[in-house]
Amino acid sequence: METKPESIEKIAPKAAQTLALNLGPQHPATHGTLRLKVELDGETIVRCEPEIGFLHTGFEKLGEYRNYNQFVVISDRMNYLSPLNNNIGFAVACEELFGVQVPPRGQYLRVIMAELSRLADHVISVGLQGMDLGAFSVMLWTFIEREKLYDIFEAVTGARLTTSWTRVGGVFRDAPPDFPAMVRNFLAKFPALLDECERMLSRNRIFMDRCIGVGALTKEEAISYGVTGPMLRACGVPYDIRKARPYLCYGQLDFEIPTRPEGDVYARYLVRLAEMRQSIRIITQALDKLPGGGENKENLPVSSLDHKVMLPPKDMVYNDMESLIHHFKLVMPGHGVIPPKGEVYSCTEAPNGELGFYIVSDGTGLPYRVRVRPPSFYNYATFPKQATGRMISDAVAALASLNVIAGELDR
Amino acid sequence: MSQNINQKTGEGGYITTKLQELINWGRRNSLWPLPFGTACCAIEMMATLSSRYDLARFGAEVIRFSPRQSDLMIVSGRVCLKMMPVLIEVYNQMPEPKWCISMGACASTGGVFDTYTMIQGVDQYIPVDVYIPGCPPRPESLIDALMLIQEKIKRGEKQTKLYDRTRHPLDFQPVALVSDAAAGLPQLTGSRQSLPEKDVETQKQNFPAGPLERAVTHVERTLTRGKNGT
Amino acid sequence: MALDLPSLLASLKEHFGDDLLAQTEFRGQHVLRIRSTANLPVLRYLRDEAQFEMLTDVTCVDSLRLPPGMQKEYPERFAVVYQLYSLTHNERLRVKAFVPEEPCEIDSVTPLWEAANWGEREVFDMFGVVFKGHPDLKRILMPDNYTGHPLRKDYPLKGRGERDRFQKYTEMPER
Numbered sequence: 001m002e003t004k005p006e007s008i009e010k011i012a013p014k015a016a017q018t019l020a021l022n023l024g025p026q027h028p029a030t031h032g033t034l035r036l037k038v039e040l041d042g043e044t045i046v047r048c049e050p051e052i053g054f055l056h057t058g059f060e061k062l063g064e065y066r067n068y069n070q071f072v073v074i075s076d077r078m079n080y081l082s083p084l085n086n087n088i089g090f091a092v093a094c095e096e097l098f099g100v101q102v103p104p105r106g107q108y109l110r111v112i113m114a115e116l117s118r119l120a121d122h123v124i125s126v127g128l129q130g131m132d133l134g135a136f137s138v139m140l141w142t143f144i145e146r147e148k149l150y151d152i153f154e155a156v157t158g159a160r161l162t163t164s165w166t167r168v169g170g171v172f173r174d175a176p177p178d179f180p181a182m183v184r185n186f187l188a189k190f191p192a193l194l195d196e197c198e199r200m201l202s203r204n205r206i207f208m209d210r211c212i213g214v215g216a217l218t219k220e221e222a223i224s225y226g227v228t229g230p231m232l233r234a235c236g237v238p239y240d241i242r243k244a245r246p247y248l249c250y251g252q253l254d255f256e257i258p259t260r261p262e263g264d265v266y267a268r269y270l271v272r273l274a275e276m277r278q279s280i281r282i283i284t285q286a287l288d289k290l291p292g293g294g295e296n297k298e299n300l301p302v303s304s305l306d307h308k309v310m311l312p313p314k315d316m317v318y319n320d321m322e323s324l325i326h327h328f329k330l331v332m333p334g335h336g337v338i339p340p341k342g343e344v345y346s347c348t349e350a351p352n353g354e355l356g357f358y359i360v361s362d363g364t365g366l367p368y369r370v371r372v373r374p375p376s377f378y379n380y381a382t383f384p385k386q387a388t389g390r391m392i393s394d395a396v397a398a399l400a401s402l403n404v405i406a407g408e409l410d411r
Numbered sequence: 412m413s414q415n416i417n418q419k420t421g422e423g424g425y426i427t428t429k430l431q432e433l434i435n436w437g438r439r440n441s442l443w444p445l446p447f448g449t450a451c452c453a454i455e456m457m458a459t460l461s462s463r464y465d466l467a468r469f470g471a472e473v474i475r476f477s478p479r480q481s482d483l484m485i486v487s488g489r490v491c492l493k494m495m496p497v498l499i500e501v502y503n504q505m506p507e508p509k510w511c512i513s514m515g516a517c518a519s520t521g522g523v524f525d526t527y528t529m530i531q532g533v534d535q536y537i538p539v540d541v542y543i544p545g546c547p548p549r550p551e552s553l554i555d556a557l558m559l560i561q562e563k564i565k566r567g568e569k570q571t572k573l574y575d576r577t578r579h580p581l582d583f584q585p586v587a588l589v590s591d592a593a594a595g596l597p598q599l600t601g602s603r604q605s606l607p608e609k610d611v612e613t614q615k616q617n618f619p620a621g622p623l624e625r626a627v628t629h630v631e632r633t634l635t636r637g638k639n640g641t
Numbered sequence: 642m643a644l645d646l647p648s649l650l651a652s653l654k655e656h657f658g659d660d661l662l663a664q665t666e667f668r669g670q671h672v673l674r675i676r677s678t679a680n681l682p683v684l685r686y687l688r689d690e691a692q693f694e695m696l697t698d699v700t701c702v703d704s705l706r707l708p709p710g711m712q713k714e715y716p717e718r719f720a721v722v723y724q725l726y727s728l729t730h731n732e733r734l735r736v737k738a739f740v741p742e743e744p745c746e747i748d749s750v751t752p753l754w755e756a757a758n759w760g761e762r763e764v765f766d767m768f769g770v771v772f773k774g775h776p777d778l779k780r781i782l783m784p785d786n787y788t789g790h791p792l793r794k795d796y797p798l799k800g801r802g803e804r805d806r807f808q809k810y811t812e813m814p815e816r
Contacts, residue, residue, distance in 0.1 A: 025497050026447060028476040033449050033494060053782035054494045055449055058526035058798075060767075061791055065798055074523060080451035096668055143461035150458075161451055161547050223694050223728070226756030237728065244731050341711055342667040345724055345735060347697075356698060356724070362708050373698040373724070381759045407450050410491075410782055493784050495807055527791055527800025528783070536807045 018046055021392075025054045031128060031399065032406030034380075043391045048384045052409055059411040063370030067336045068094050068168050071370065076162040078372065079408045082121035083163050084113045084153070085350045091166035092247050093346035093357035098339045100169045100309050105291045106302040107249040109175055110166070112183065112286045113156065114248075114348075115279045119190070120149045121351035122230075122272045122279075125403040129269060130201055132400040133210050138200055145193050152182050168337050169310045170303020180287050180294040187280055194276060201269070211266040215386035215398035218263060225385075226378040229353025231402065234271045235263035241349040253285050265401040309337055336365030345373075352376050352403055374408040431567065438482070438508070439564035440470040442557070445481035447501060449488030452515035455547040456487045464550035469557055478504040483560065485553075486539075489517035492528040495536065502537045510563070512556050513539040516546045646671065646732075649691055657683055662716070662739075672735045674714075677721070677747045680738040684723065684750055693725040693734060696750070699760030700724075701768045702737075705794040717741040719770055723750070740770055749775040767792035 023036040033054035039047040059078065063071050075090045076083040088110050095102065102110070127142030150160040156175045157163040165172050201207045217227070222235040232239055240257045242250040258274035260267040292300040303310045307326040316323040329335040341363040347356035353375030360369040379402050387395040444466075446456055460466050460474065475481040478501045490498055502511070513533055516522035519542045521531035533539065540563060541556045653661055653673070660679035665672045675683050687693045700722050704715035717739035725734045740747050749772035750757045761772045762781040769790035772778055780787060789796060 025494060026476070026501055032453075053780075053784075054491065054497070055489065056491050056493065056528050056782040057489055057524050058528055058791065061796075061798055062524065062526055077451055077523070080454055099668070140462050143458060144463065147458065147461070147463045160549070161455060221755070224755045226696055226698075226754065226760075228697070239728060341708075343672075344668050344670060345698075345733070354697060358698070358700060358722070358724070360702055362711055368707065369702050371698070371700045371722075373700075377759060377763075378697075378756050381756065492804055499807070526798055527796070528804065530804055530807075535805075535809055538810065 017041055031404055032409075034399075034404060034406060034409075036395070036399075038387075038392065038395070040392065043393075045387050045390060045392060045395060048387045048395065050380065050383055052380070052406075054410065055406040056410040057407075059372060060370055063367055065366065067365045068339070068367065069337060071367070072166055073162075073164045075372075076164055077407055078374070078411060079121070079350060079352065079355075079376075079405050080161060081124055081405060082117040082351050083161060084117035084157075084165060085121070085348070085355065087163060087166040088114050088248075089346075089348040089350060089355045090357055091168060092348050093344060093359055094168040094339075096346045097342065097344040097359055097361055098168060098309060098337075100304045100306050102170055102248070102304060103301045104249065105174075105296070105300040106170045106304075108286050108290045109171060109302060111248050111250065111253070112283055112290070113153075113165070115283045115286070116149055116152060116183070118279050118351045119276055120146055121403075122276050123193075125351075126197055126201075126269065126272055129265075129397075129400040130197075130207075132396055133207060135200060135204075135207070138197060141193060141196065145190060148186055152179075152186060155179070155182065167303065167310065169306060170301075174296060174302045175294075177295045180290065183283065183287060187283060190280065191277070194273060198273065202273075208266065210393070210397050211269065211401075212262075212264060214265045214390065214394045215401065216262060216264040217382060217386065221382070221385065222263065225382045227353070227382060229349070229351070229375050229379065230268055230271045230275060231353065231379050231382075233257060233259045234267035236261040241347055241354055245347075247346075247348060249286075250282075252289070253282050255282050255285075265397050268401045338363065338365055347373065350375055352405065352408070353379060355408075372408075372411055374411060376402070376404045376409045380404045380409060435564050435567060439561040441473075442469075442471045442483045442510075442560070443473045443475050443481045444471050444483045444485050445475060445478055445501070445505065447484055447486045447488075447498065449490065449494065450517070452487035452518070452547045455550060456485060456514065456553060459550035459553045464554060466554065466557065469554065469561070471557060478502070479506065481505060482508065483510050483512065483557075485512045485514055486518040486533055487514040487547075489515075489522060489524060490530045490533055492530070495530050495533075498533065499536060510540045510560050511537060512541045512543065512553075512560065514543045514553060514556070515548055516544060519544065522546060652690070653683070653686070656686060665714075670733065670735065672737060674737050674739070677717070677738040677740045680721070680723075680736070681748045681750060681753075684725075684736065684753055687725060687734070687736070688753055691727070692729045693727045693732075695726040695728060696723060696754040696756045696760075697726050698722075698724040699750075699757055699764060701764045701770060701792075703768060703792065703794045715739060719745065719768060721747055721764060721770060744771075745769055746771045746773055748773050749778075751775055766790070769793065 019040045021038050021040055023038065025033040025035045035051040035054065037049045037051060038045050059074055062074055066074065072087055072090060075086040078086050123142045123145050127139040130138030153163055154160050156179060157165040157172065217235050219235050219237055222232050222237065228239065236259055238257050238259050243257060255278045258271050258278065260271055292298055307323060311330055312323040312326055317327045330337060339361045341361060343358070343360040345356055345358040347354045354373065355375055356373030358369070358371035358373065359367050362368040383398065383402065386398045446453065448456055458464065466472070471483070482505065484502060484505060486498065513519045517524060517529070518533050521529050523546065525531065530536070534542070541559050543552050543556045545552055650664055657679060660676045660683065662674040662676060664674070702720045702722060704712060704718055704720065707715065719740040719742070720737045721740055723736040725736060738747060747770060749761055751761070751774070758776070759781060761775055762778060764770050765772060765778055766780040766782050767790055779785060783791065789801065
């Protein structure tokens with residue numbers, strides 16, 4: 001718990017000994033725009049206060065002025081390392097609010113893209129963790145893998161980073177015919193990178209000395225702080241939303257939840273590596289089970305056929321009166337995609353933890369309130385606990401392991 | 412153009428020109444960028460600095476996070492109210508000659524986000540040499556922008572807009588607050604107007620007119636076409 | 642272990658009586674509406690007796706511009722929303738406490754969960770709800786000396802002009 005700042009009389013005798021240092025928002029060790037105000041006694045951190053808000057954009061306010069399909073574009077820019085997870089998270093929340101179902105092909109495609117996006121996020125997290133501790137080459141290797149993933153994302157969604165792929169009720173468009181081949185090609189070579197990272201870092205004396213025991217959180221502390229994701233699983237709690245509350249088609253896929261008991265930086269690194277291997281397993285299963293396969297000869301739909309929510313195909317619009325009316329209503333201002341009145345809180349497992357969307361709808365095309373529950377926000381709140389009493393280099397290692405993404409933290 | 416400058420200042424001469432060209436060659440082929448990365452564009456900038464689109468080929472290998480040791484600031488990502496004083500301070504700390512690239516739509520004009528905290532374009536407050544559109548721009552665009560800066564240096568220009576250092580307001584400025592009472596009449600000094608919306612309801616109905624109206628006429632035309640028995 | 646919701650509601654009713662205003666359900670999600678004065682005891686009961694160990698989110702909804710049909714669900718202007726999750730039962734619950742506009746105060750739940758520390762700071766920053774007993778209630782996302790609470794419904798999207806009030810640099814004429 002953060003204590004009140006001590007009165008000046010109490011810290012004055014220490015003032016001559018402690019150094020107030022500002023790891024400002026523009027700093028190589030801070031991932032994104034984070035600010036740390038630390039008080040140092042030599043190299044040991046006596047007090048640490050993080051300051052956030054240097055990337056606050058007003059997503060939640062903007063959500064009240066954009067309709068449900070427009071907000072997807074904005075949701076990309078939150079966790080910009082894995083934008084597809086944000087898109088899919090918001091789409092799952094919207095579909096729960098609207099009460100529409102995504103057809104199976106769409107669900108499997110979404111799961112494959114979500115897991116690929118998770119791979120992208122974890123791989124860069126491991127890479128940046130290595131880079132912060134001095135192993136610069138690991139970052140370059142992981143960026144090569146990210147470039148290969150960008151090629152796949154671009155083929156399916158049209159963009160490398162800001163994908164905006166999902167719509168309420170489905171996805172923007174079907175995957176290209178060579179999609180399974182591309183993904184299998186990528187997965188054939190990806191485990192080699194994981195092995196290389198393990199060889200480089202896992203039994204590396206320097207990495208182990210800098211990471212083991214650093215930033216340890218107990219199970220009770222982690223639960224009290226509302227920590228979720230790999231951080232919580234590294235503390236020994238096997239909580240994963242994909243297993244606890246399966247959404248899309250995760251219920252039909254077989255995978256494990258890696259956990260470790262220690263709760264320190266090394267444990268988080270190992271959990272992320274293990275999760276990447278589990279993601280590969282999920283993607284392979286989903287590719288095998290993908291209805292319609294790569295080419296989709298039977299023309300299975302990827303989006304809901306409920307035309308109150310998804311645009312009907314153009315030939316139906318030209319020939320069928322009802323489809324014309326649906327098209328008209330979906331496109332005209334003042335109408336659009338209209339949900340029932342009510343509110344829903346829906347969460348998905350983003351790479352950082354539980355990404356939740358709390359949407360309050362007043363029955364119009366624009367949401368009344370969109371609240372994004374950011375996993376990095378609650379994870380980062382544990383940082384003073386992890387850093388106080390340790391040395392500043394431990395703070396850097398702990399910060400790297402949190403995988404705080406400023407876009408999501410500040411929204 | 413460099414000849415004009417030499418003529419005006421009266422410093423004609425072959426050797427001075429050649430020396431200046433040599434200096435410019437050195438400067439443009441060893442730019443040390445300062446990545447002022449905030450959001451998604453920062454990830455694309457990191458991708459540009461990585462192995463596939465290698466920015467080090469162009470001399471920009473040494474990425475210095477210290478403004479005192481860099482000469483090219485790449486503002487990549489959205490800049491919000493709390494970050495703007497930091498940006499101005501960092502730009503101030505850079506020694507001259509310095510250039511600035513505004514990467515992405517958010518840094519250039521505010522991008523997708525027209526909200527209460529987003530600065531609608533950093534070029535209102537710091538001089539920008541090259542703008543890169545895109546959300547985020549591809550790494551090739553960033554390389555193109557770097558090459559444009561290199562050509563600019565070759566031509567001998569130091570900055571787009573020289574700013575008056577004797578009375579320059581680029582000192583550290585904290586956020587200037589507006590009280591609710593004064594909100595009726597904002598004193599705007601930036602070049603892009605932003606009116607505080609008084610009526611939230613009209614803002615809600617404020618959909619863009621152009622493309623949707625065209626969609627309406629398209630539907631009307633198809634209706635009539637259907638009636639006439641296409 | 643599934644949570645026995647009807648018995649939980651019955652025991653809540655007998656403990657807290659009319660502090661529990663209503664209980665609703667939409668799309669399988671349960672919402673409890675309580676009076677703001679009772680938020681600490683109700684949440685303590687939920688954490689200890691009903692094993693809702695995790696507070697996943699603290700947020701707020703401003704009901705100023707709701708349509709009349711939904712307006713009657715909100716007895717006061719602000720609704721502070723707590724999203725609870727039980728690891729043992731794998732159940733979620735939402736608790737809404739209604740806070741009036743004047744005085745805009747409610748007890749802080751930081752004694753129960755550490756997660757509330759930053760969550761409540763954000764609600765204070767965005768909505769102006771003061772949490773009594775919070776160890777360090779100050780702004781978290783906006784600048785420290787900012788006035789105004791952005792997520793309130795009467796605050797404009799484009800702001801009041803702070804974003805344009807930095808001073809422009811003086812251009813020098815071309816030589």
